[in-house]
Amino acid sequence: MVLLAGFNLIQFSRRYKLLRRQQQDQQTMQLLRETIREKTQFQEALIREKERLNFVLEGTNAATWEWNIQTGQLTYNETWASLIGYTLEEIQPIDQNTLARFAHPDDLEEANNRVSNCLRDQSLFYEATYRMKHKDGHWVWILDRGKVVSATETGAPLKMFGTHVDISPLKESNEELTRFASVASHDMKEPLRMISSFMRLLQKNYEQLLDAKARQYIHYAMDGAERMTALIQELLAYAHAGGMQHNKREWINCADLLNQIAVLNKAQLDDQGAVLKIGELPMVYANKTPLKLLFQNLISNALKYQLPEVQPILEITATEDNFYWQFSVSDNGIGIPPEHREEVFHLFKRLPTQHEYSGSGMGLATCKRIVEQHGGKIWIDDNGSTGTILTFTIRKTA
Known part of the structure; x- marks a missing residue:
């Protein structure tokens, strides 16, 4: 009986261990399933976010660039090249001199200075506008924005991300507004100067012959001409303010x-x-x-x-x-x-x-x-x- 009891105890112990192992395996499998599900959800979220970002970039026709500051490696997307009429394959090799090959020499120094300032103060955004030469020979105005997004263990800037947007239509629109305002202000000022001049002559030569009401009318006319001249000046300042961004x-x-x-x-x-x-x-x-x-x-x-x-x-x-x-x-x-x-x-x-x-x-x-x-x-x-x-x-x- 003792042997039987001992045997039953051993059997019970084995069954208990087996059941416990099965329970642990089930818990492990459940944990694995949850981990896989979370990872899958995370990957799906990343895919959706990437698709959303691609839609935004396509919708705005924005080009992207990525720069490894330590190695000098540059990565552009296809839109970056298409803004100036090329494919990525056509602008190979892509390196730190790629921008200099296409940027207007008069604008390049200013853009480089702004990049240097951004690298010095890593909390700042970088922004510059400059011209790039299109494949067919004309110049394209580019708004370039970026930011340092990571640093090395020693705190040196490591990576910088940014975008390129073609702002040529906006540039042309601002220039047209400025040109219009300049021409319009000149054309409107000339008759106002004539009104003011003749009113002053009238006041100087005939004031003694006029009654108080007539003199008041002259004053109103001169005051109106002066206010209109001031308004034209302010319109011109407003128009020029729109073209100052470059x-x-x-x-x-x-x-x-x-x-x-x-x-x-x-x-x-x-x-x-x-x-x-x-x-x-x-x-x-x-x-x-x-x-x-x-x-x-x-x-x-x-x-x-x-x-x-x-x-x-x-x-x-x-x-x-x-x-x-x-x-x-x-x-x-x-x-x-x-x-x-x-x-x-x-x-x-x-x-x-x-x-x-x-x-x-x-x-x-x-x-x-x-x-x-x-x-x-x-x-x-x-x-x-x-x-x-x-x-x-x-x-x-x-």
Whole structure:
């Protein structure tokens, strides 16, 4: 009986181990099935994402490039070559000199400088516009954007990804707008100059023969001609702002630029007894002419829309984050109600409270255009109980 009992115990132990092994095998198989299912779902998600990205690239006709900075290896997609009329096979070999073979020599140095800046500050985006020679001989305007996406263990930039987009139609459209504005402004200014000149002659030679009402009519005519001339100038500035995106950028000391603008506005500042405070401002990589116009417009606006019997106080400051410089221009003027803060950036838009002040409603629209062409945004906040804080950002594009 003892032997039988021992035998049964052994049998039970064996069956228990077998059942436990089977249970463990089932758990293992279940774990494997879950792992395989998760991996399959992940792969399917990757495929869908790749398809979605391909659809986006095809829909926007965007070319892609990938650069291994350490090895120098460059990879372009087929669209990259097709933008300039080639196939990938036709532009072989692809290396670091490929771009130089097709880029306009006048634009290449600026593009290379921006790449160098991006490699130095890896948190920044790279952006450049330049011409590339098409297979049939004409030049294609390219918007090139990229970013460092990985680094080596020592922190050196490793890989950079980017896109190419043909912006030739946009470039041509902006140039046509600028040409039209220049011609139109010249053609419209000439009759206005004649009106002003003859009105001044009439006023000078015949004022004593005219009654008060006639003299007032002359004043109205001259004032209207002057306002129309100012409007044409602002239209021209707005049109030029659209064509400035391709100008060469440079490092600009914003403090020096604001001091220059303060000198230009000294008479107006003194007449109004205004105080202009300029904080610590950065160096920015931007187009100097439109940036100067941007600050000039914002300061002029702040000085124009002031409360009576109140000393105007303007303050310009700047802060930064990883990708943007943020500038603020604050004033203690009449302010802008929250419900109107979007529409003041529309062309020719003036608020009811602003009609007693001179202006065309184009200044802030021009500012918005300039800011957007520097990769930024512009908006308005309250400045305490009175006044506004007008804030804009400029992307730290290399």
